[in-house]
Amino acid sequence: MTSWVPRLLPRNVRSLAASSENQRVEDGRRHQEAYGYFLPIQTRWQDNDQYGHVNNAVYYSYFDTIINHYLIRYCGLKTGLRTSPTVGFMVTNQCTFHTPVGFPQIPVAAFAVDKVGRSSVHYRLALFPPKPAGDLPAVEHRDFSDGFFFGHPRLAQFAALACTTGSAVHVFVNPATGKPTGLPEDFRPGLLRLVTQLPMPGTTLFSSWLFPPPSKPSAHPSQLPxxxxxxxxxxxxxxxxxxxxxxxxxxxxxxxxxxxxxxxxxxxxxxxxxxxxxxxxx
Incomplete structure (x- = not known):
């Protein structure tokens, strides 16, 4: 009688499998379908470095802009330290660079939520460059002030693949004690609106952010897909x-x-x- 002894796969095979899965996740993050909210970013002359493109450190400020813009505009975040019951501390920040952008381009930042915890929020982020049409994207003042959601016609002016992807984690704390505190209840609807599953290459998956929650319709019907x-x-x-x-x-x-x-x-x-x-x- 033959006895079978379970064996682990060789380490290099396990490593290749993990690497392949990580690549699939990263590829999924580069698609517009992975994000629910978008905000045009006007690059500045000072953003460029001596190599003629936006310096890598500046991308973090772009992502910080779209995160806080959404929290203020759609979640009711108060930015005054003395008046806000909670403040968000950034505890993790990461960027992966694929292709460069530079002044005077107007890329669009993209934003989604991976996870909403008791006091923390995990964000998914990306930057999509304009299509190489020669002209700057036709964005309006309202696009910079309100942003827009997935399905908006403005997205047709931007590349389908992100030039930069990233992630970040906010922990919300009591400003008086500096200790983590539960998210305000009025924060959650806006954050949950952008919780989506990550689409894998070769599939198209839209989640609940495509249509706003029934209890709180979009303030801008024109932004529906x-x-x-x-x-x-x-x-x-x-x-x-x-x-x-x-x-x-x-x-x-x-x-x-x-x-x-x-x-x-x-x-x-x-x-x-x-x-x-x-x-x-x-």
Whole structure:
């Protein structure tokens, strides 16, 4: 009788497997679909270093800008140390650089939430350069003040792959004691809105941030994703535990075909119904 002895894979094989998985995760982070909120960033002459592109240290300020912009604009963060019940301390910050950008380009920063804890928030970040069209992207003052969400037509002006990806962790503390404290309840809806699963290469996965939570519709209906920009179809999207959606439109910009609802696990919210009534073609 033959006896089998379990053996571990050789260390180099295990290392290759881990390396391959890490690469898949990093590749997923480079796609626009991995992010829910976007903010154009105006580069400055002083951002460039002697090599003619934005210095690596400056990217952290871009990411810091979009994080705090979203927290102030959509989560109600108060920035006054004496008036705010909580302040966020950055405990982890990381960047991976793929391709450079430089002044006077206007890239768009991207933001998503990986995890919301009791007192900490894990962020996913990226920077997408403008497409090499020769002209600067046509952004408006409102884009800099409000930002926009995934699906906005402005995203068509930016590259599909990020030039820089990153991550960060905020721990929120009591400013009087300096000790971690629970997140304010009014923070959570805005943060949970951007919690998404990371899409892997070869798949397209949209999560709950594609459509705002039913209890708090978007303040800007024009920023809801347009069916004209949900291309590469005939696949099913699991948007959230509440919604399952499949679009049969296999359009390009030139073809005309109406999107159709295929399956819904529950009745869609009213704003989603209105959205599909108003959007009649791809």
């Amino acid at each position: 347009s069916s004209r920009h949900l291309l590469s179809f005939r696949r099913e999207y699991d948007l959230s535990p509440r919604l399952s959606y499949k679009d049969t439109c296999d359009s390009t910009q030139g073809s005309q075909r109406s999107p159709r609802m295929i399956t819904l696990s529950q009745n869609p919210q009213s704003y989603l119904q209105q959205f599909y009534q108003s959007e009649t073609s791809c």
